[in-house]
Amino acid sequence: MLDFELKNRYNIGDLLKIIRVLRSENGCPWDKVQTHESIRTDLIEEAYEVCEGIDCNSPEMLREELGDLLLQVAFHAEIETEQGNFNFDDVCNDICQKLVYRHPHVFGDVKADTESEVLKNWDALKKAGKHQETYSETLESVPKTFPALLRGEKVCKRAMRAGLPIDGAQDCIDEIKRSLDRLDTENAGADNAQNQQTLGKIALSLCNLNRILHIDGEKALTYSTNEFITAFKAAEEEIISGGGSMDKLSDKELQRMADKLISAL
Numbered sequence: 001m002l003d004f005e006l007k008n009r010y011n012i013g014d015l016l017k018i019i020r021v022l023r024s025e026n027g028c029p030w031d032k033v034q035t036h037e038s039i040r041t042d043l044i045e046e047a048y049e050v051c052e053g054i055d056c057n058s059p060e061m062l063r064e065e066l067g068d069l070l071l072q073v074a075f076h077a078e079i080e081t082e083q084g085n086f087n088f089d090d091v092c093n094d095i096c097q098k099l100v101y102r103h104p105h106v107f108g109d110v111k112a113d114t115e116s117e118v119l120k121n122w123d124a125l126k127k128a129g130k131h132q133e134t135y136s137e138t139l140e141s142v143p144k145t146f147p148a149l150l151r152g153e154k155v156c157k158r159a160m161r162a163g164l165p166i167d168g169a170q171d172c173i174d175e176i177k178r179s180l181d182r183l184d185t186e187n188a189g190a191d192n193a194q195n196q197q198t199l200g201k202i203a204l205s206l207c208n209l210n211r212i213l214h215i216d217g218e219k220a221l222t223y224s225t226n227e228f229i230t231a232f233k234a235a236e237e238e239i240i241s242g243g244g245s246m247d248k249l250s251d252k253e254l255q256r257m258a259d260k261l262i263s264a265l
Contacts, residue, residue, distance in 0.1 A: 015070070023078060034075070043069075046071075050069050053066075055219070077091050098129075119161075123158075138158045142154045148203070149203070150218055153207045153208075153210055157211050172208055176209070182198050228261065
């Protein structure tokens with residue numbers, strides 16, 4: 001018989017035991033063959049679903065998605081436990097030690113009365129803890145697996161903390177305008193390396209502008225994308241209600257719809 005007690009309410013110890021059971025010889029055929037690599041994407045997806053719960057302002061959704069994300073953390077830790085490298089308690093211990101170490105103004109005698117002082121101390125301690133001797137190393141340590149927009153913003157933030165005077169919003173906007181003027185619109189439909197480079201610089205400048213204006217670029221782009229989808233849906237429903245369909249519109253009608261949607265961007 002399975003050595004597991006059914007309960008009305010479980011805790012983290014129960015979660016770890018459930019995963020061990022699922023991974024055991026007589027456990028689940030799917031769970032017991034998973035590896036870090038096979039469930040890597042699941043971890044990313046669950047993190048994004050947590051963000052959706054936050055964006056939807058839904059405590060119920062957030063609670064569920066945090067559980068799914070916790071499962072991923074516990075699952076990866078169990079795989080390492082089986083290999084004898086570390087366990088879930090080691091993960092908890094490491095993050096607790098890191099939090100205490102990076103908050104000397106709370107757990108020690110360091111003085112930091114403002115948010116900026118806290119961040120300055122945090123960066124210095126993080127740099128020392130990761131044995132980073134140069135600011136370039138702090139930029140290089142931003143994971144390349146991050147979404148490009150998020151990575152660009154974090155790199156800009158770390159460059160600013162190195163002392164670069166790149167805080168002027170208007171200067172940043174002017175540079176974006178100059179870059180837009182350099183785009184070769186005649187070759188806009190081609191695989192143009194120069195346009196790609198220019199658009200990349202514009203995107204990075206926008207990341208820096210987000211930093212200056214304290215805007216979450218990922219969130220801003222998500223909201224604008226959602227608004228575009230809503231506008232597109234409304235336009236298509238209007239066409240359908242009139243007895244038409246998208247694939248039967250004339251070029252002129254499609255252009256009129258496109259102009260309307262572009263103005264909504």
